[in-house]
Amino acid sequence: xxxxxxxxxxxxxxxxxxxxxxxxxxxxxxxxxxxxxxxxxxxxxxxxxxxxxxxxxxxxxxxxxxxxxxxxxxxxxxxxxxxxxxxxxxxxxxxxxxxxxxxxxxxxxxxxxxxxxxxxxxxxxxxxxxxxxxxxxxxxxxxxxxxxxxxxxxxxxxxxxxxxxxxxxxxxxxxxxxxxxxxxxxxxxxxxxxxxxxxxxxxxxxxxxxxxxxxxxxxxxxxxxxxxxxxxxxxxxxxxxxxxxxxxxxxxxxxxxxxxxxxxxxxxxxxxxxxxxxxxxxxxxxxxxxxxxxxxxxxxxxxxxxxxxxxxxxxxxxxxxxxxxxxxxxxxxxxxxxxxxxxxxxxxxxxxxxxxxxxxxx
Numbered sequence: 623x624x625x626x627x628x629x630x631x632x633x634x635x636x637x638x639x640x641x642x643x644x645x646x647x648x649x650x651x652x653x654x655x656x657x658x659x660x661x662x663x664x665x666x667x668x669x670x671x672x673x674x675x676x677x678x679x680x681x682x683x684x685x686x687x688x689x690x691x692x693x694x695x696x697x698x699x700x701x702x703x704x705x706x707x708x709x710x711x712x713x714x715x716x717x718x719x720x721x722x723x724x725x726x727x728x729x730x731x732x733x734x735x736x737x738x739x740x741x742x743x744x745x746x747x748x749x750x751x752x753x754x755x756x757x758x759x760x761x762x763x764x765x766x767x768x769x770x771x772x773x774x775x776x777x778x779x780x781x782x783x784x785x786x787x788x789x790x791x792x793x794x795x796x797x798x799x800x801x802x803x804x805x806x807x808x809x810x811x812x813x814x815x816x817x818x819x820x821x822x823x824x825x826x827x828x829x830x831x832x833x834x835x836x837x838x839x840x841x842x843x844x845x846x847x848x849x850x851x852x853x854x855x856x857x858x859x860x861x862x863x864x865x866x867x868x869x870x871x872x873x874x875x876x877x878x879x880x881x882x883x884x885x886x887x888x889x890x891x892x893x894x895x896x897x898x899x900x901x902x903x904x905x906x907x908x909x910x911x912x913x914x915x916x917x918x919x920x921x922x923x924x925x926x927x928x929x930x931x932x933x934x935x936x937x938x939x940x941x942x943x944x945x946x947x948x949x950x951x952x953x954x955x956x957x958x959x960x961x962x963x964x965x966x967x968x969x970x971x972x973x974x975x976x977x978x979x980x981x982x983x984x
Contacts, residue, residue, distance in 0.1 A: 626771060651961075652966045658960035666958025677757065683940045684827040685818045685836055687808055687933035688722070690842075721884045727805050727817070727838050733796045734781040736837040741829055745924050751776050751795055757823035760798050765781060781870035799830065814932055828935045829984045859912035868904040875901055 737751040748865065752775045755761065765771050765933065774791055778784060785794055802821050808814040817835055821827040844851075875897040 651962050654964045654967065657963060661956040665952035666949050669952025670950045672753055673831035679822050681820045681822050681942045682824040682827040683818055683820050684831040684935045685816060686831050686935055687814050687816050688835065689814050689930045690933055697799040723888055728800050728803060732837055732841055733799055734792060735841065736834045737795055738779045738781055741833055749776050749779060753826060754799065757826045758798060758954055759822045764794065770938065790792050792832055824939050827939055831935055839869050842927055844929055847922055850918065850922050850925055854915060857911060857915040861908065861915055864904060864908040864911055870910050871901050888976055936953055
């Protein structure tokens with residue numbers, strides 16, 4: 623029992639031992655102050671060199687806040703679509719909600735269509751992709767040393783018709799602009815959506831954010847109203863066909879009426895009456911087709927989603943500059959390495975001292 627008590631007492635750390643350890647650590651640090659200073663200076667130097675080498679130019683942030691509301695599908699549109707065996711008029715509204723919508727905004731078809739749009743830059747009409755090439759910094763960064771694309775510009779605006787080098791350049795521009803674009807919910811409990819473009823050129827940043835939102839609205843509306851647009855085209859073709867047939871029938875009726883006035887036989891009157899009935903029936907079908915097409919146009923307006931602009935791009939844009947933190951991080955890393963060096967050095971010296979104090983073998 624006494625042996626256990628003595629062993630526990632020996633294992634306890636007294637305040638005196640703690641103070642001695644602190645003094646010992648302080649002395650070790652003071653003795654190695656040159657090494658500590660050297661590590662810190664090296665860390666600061668390496669971090670500062672990385673700041674100079676990896677420095678990026680300032681960027682501008684263009685942010686648009688908007689809200690997206692779904693369209694409504696009327697009963698008239700569903701009934702008209704049913705006439706052509708197409709079911710409901712609209713695409714499933716749940717396809718482009720939540721994270722699906724965010725992916726849709728940054729999808730390749732949307733970005734390509736945005737890049738191929740004609741925009742106004744300081745009063746001059748240019749293809750947005752060409753303005754991106756000249757102002758986004760892609761020539762100085764991704765295309766540095768590539769003489770084959772330094773002076774490249776698009777002359778066509780249809781992405782499907784691009785081949786070879788044009789298609790390759792467009793793919794690279796899509797990746798470039800996708801990296802500069804961020805979209806997400808403004809706040810967790812809010813339904814507002816924030817679209818942000820961070821680009822070196824202030825004009826391009828604002829123009830890209832606005833044009834992208836406009837393209838998203840166009841493509842989104844086309845996707846949501848695709849079936850209804852198909853139904854509308856069928857109704858318009860039906861109305862055009864009936865108008866053509868009705869015109870021919872009216873022309874024939876006019877000729878028969880003119881011819882019947884010169885004859886007394888009853889067969890001529892019967893033919894005229896028959897043509898009049900046909901004309902009346904065709905007119906009724908034509909008016910119904912025109913009315914149905916008009917109802918479908920109204921339904922398309924109701925069905926189209928509503929993009930409400932909450933906050934437009936502000937002027938001037940926010941300037942985003944990269945803070946030079948690598949030098950500070952280098953100093954901190956250098957200090958940590960210096961302390962590790964001092965600790966290892968003190969342990970090594972203690973081991974050497976213990977070795978020298980061992981009695982020599984007889």
